[in-house]
Amino acid sequence: MIKNLVIVESPAKAKTIEKFLGEGFKVKSSFGHIRDLSKHDMGIDIEHNFTPQYIIPEDKQKLVLELKKDASNAEIVWLASDEDREGEAIAWHLKEALKIDDSKTKRIVFNEITKSAILNAIENPRNIDTFLVNAQQARRILDRIVGYEISPILWKKVKPKLSAGRVQSVAVRLIVDREKEIEAFKTTSVFKVTALFKAQMKNTSLNTTLNKRFETKQEVLSFLEDCINATFTIDAIETKPSKQSPQPPFTTSTLQQEASRKFGFPVAKTMMVAQQLYEAGLITYMRTDSVNLSQMALSLAKEEIEKTFGKEYAKTRKYQTKAKGAQEAHEAIRPTYLNNHQIEGDASQKRLYELIWKRTIASQMADALLEKTTINVGISSRKEQFLAQGEVILFDGFLKVYSISQDEDASDEKSLGIIPKLKAGENLELIQSKAQQTFSLHPPRYNEATLVKKLEDLGIGRPSTYAPTISTIQKREYVVKQDTSPKQRDVICLTLEKGKIEEKKIKENYGAEKNKLFPTDIGIVVNNFLIQNFNDIIDFNFTAQVEKEFDEIAQGNKDWHKMISNFYTPFHSEVLKAQETSGKTSGERLLGVDPKTGKNVYARIGRFGTMVQMGETSSEEKPKFASMKKDQRIDSISLEEALQLFDMPRSLGEYEKEEIIVNIGRFGPYIKYGTTNISIPKTLDAYTIDKEKCIEIIKNKPSKEKKVIKSFEINKKSVEILEGIYGPYIKYDGNNYKIPKNTEIENLTIDEVKTIIETPVKAKKKVTKKTK
DSSP states (O other): OEEEEEEESOHHHHHHHHHHHOTTEEEEEOOSOSOEEOSSSOOEEGGGTTEEOEEOOHHHHHHHHHHHHHHHHEEEEEEOOOSSHHHHHHHHHHHHHTTOOGGGEEEOOOSBOSHHHHHHHHHSOBOOOHHHHHHHHHHHHHHHHHHHHHHHHHHHHTOTTOOOOHHHHHHHHHHHHHHHHHHHOOOOEEEEEEEEEEESSSSOEEEEEESOOBSSHHHHHHHHHHHTTOOEEEEEEEEEEEEEOOOOOBOHHHHHHHHHHHHOOOHHHHHHHHHHHHHTTSBBOSOOOOOOOOHHHHHHHHHHHHHHTOGGGBOOOOOOOOSTTOOSOOOOBOBSSTTOOSOOSOHHHHHHHHHHHHHHHHHTBOOEEEEEEEEEEEETTOSOEEEEEEEEEEEOGGGGTOOOOOOTTSOOOOOOBOOOOOOTTOEEEEEEEEEEEEEOOOOOOOOHHHHHHHHHHHTOSOTTTHHHHHHHHHHTTSEEEEEEOOEEEEEEEEEEETTEEEEEEEEEEEOOEEEEEEEOHHHHHHHHHHHHHOTTTTOHHHHHHHHHHHHHHHTTSSOHHHHHHHHHHHHHHHHHHHHHHOOOOOOOEEEEEOTTTOOEEEEEEETTEEEEEESOTTSSSOOEEEEOOTTOOTTTOOHHHHHHHTTOSEEEEEETTEEEEEEEETTEEEEEETTEEEEOOTTSOTTTOOHHHHHHHHHHOOOSOOOEEEEEEETTEEEEEEEETTEEEEEETTEEEEOOTTOOGGGOOHHHHHHHHHSOSSOOEEOOOOOO
């Protein structure tokens, strides 16, 4: 009989905890949820107060039987799943599915996997918090209803196998809306004027920027001409102290953002690495929207700072959580042992841990003290002024540990440097003044981290949902993450030097983007359909309000059945209305008329993705179809580009008496050579690839069947011994048979072949040909 059975969510966590508890305790893992709503139907009894119908998935049934046996043999069962709504629900499902009696069930929670935290949890068990369980159930049920009722409408009205989701659809809308803003954006240009001066009394220089931007070249020329004979004098020097304060310790959202900025980590990778650190007992729980640190952590941080940097660097701070609808009072993400500046692990684990350690320590350090100086340079012939700004760090404070980073899209004025000691009234000599054309930038596209920030700002989603939401919208191909190559443009540059003005045009790269989120055509069409028919579901305020209601349920202030009922009645009416009144949509766009046939050419969504169509579906003559390239979009493809797509299949002549045909199938571009289909590498364009390149690909194709070594006939059917990539094998009647090791292939007789076929070494494998 087991005295104490502890059940946690993950096997990695189980190993760590078992080391702390020792004898008398057996620690097992549930490997996440053990029950869920059925995948074969809605799994919710709408008629009976939205009762969820939970099932144990096939892949969990054996585990549940093992856990049930262990639980029945244990004196006490400690349910130690995570300290959030999802974790609370897992604990409740374990109790229900394993049929554990109340008298022997104890719920324990901990924010970090350390010996003291685990032993403290054992000493302070509690009951399962049904309010938290209800909040999780409400979210799961509402999201299932939305997906289950809207998705079939999308299959019928847009394209098969599409899905809608309460949070994922809002995330897609944000990305589509941003793309519309970018398309509507009109670029404007102004001229920014800078000047380099030399102090007459000292051999020092001063870089300045004019306090005005000019809209036209004529205005700039007029200004520079006025500067030719002007006198430049220091009108004023202002020096004032300033300070910079550290940022709070990490929440889930801010960790995801900072790891993206500093390391380029995708959101999912950040969460995976953080989970590994948590389960190894190195950091506190990584799904949190709290910036609070425990009193113990504050004391340890102060001690570590004073020991490492000195007393003047320590400043205890308590931060307030500002996120909308912040959940339960967890701690911020911090190292479990603040005296561990670094850890053992792989490169990603080391980098993320160090980031968390630095941010935590910096949050408890003194402000950086700065001195900012501004110099105003007057122009005798104009009212504008040149400005020079500089700053000096008097005391580095928290900057000794942590540098504040910004999103690449944030307005980034150049970091201020040190400026020379000068006096008001002093005249300056103009060395050079340069006026360069600058262009306004369209609103930045979201990357994963900035999308998380936007969702958090709107009060949509929670720490546990950000990463899954972003993964889902990419998996569904509503959104793609990609880079854009830089474009080039001409920039006018006017330079005044030694009394002469010179104009020249320089080339400037612009528009390069890395790892940005773009809506796909499918994403845009689905978004537009949902706005037209289910505007509430993807309304930002509505979605945020639903999150608030989940919070009220978690606090015991709202009944979850009533909340779901209030949502379902109007929502279901919208579903019925959309089924009856919404039309089929494909995002169709008329591109023009084919000059050869006089038929209309369209771009639209088809069964297998975006495509172009020549002719009408309603006409007697069947229209022609062609798949669009991955980088082509319905709203931007031209008629000429569309017509080129109909060039497929392309015949490029013969090679060794077999025709070479280039075509595009469901799985991408390929070469058809005889009876063989060979994929064309992604780096090559199927529309421009030539015969020579195709022959090279054909020659280099790794053949699964290089040659026939021997052939026989059994029951009037061909038997071949073939050279395969894993060695020789027998092919007979559509099946493959492995030849035993150490067999002399050349001397194999028909009787030996029969024996191998009748008693194969491995199970037979039916040969099926894939068609492009």
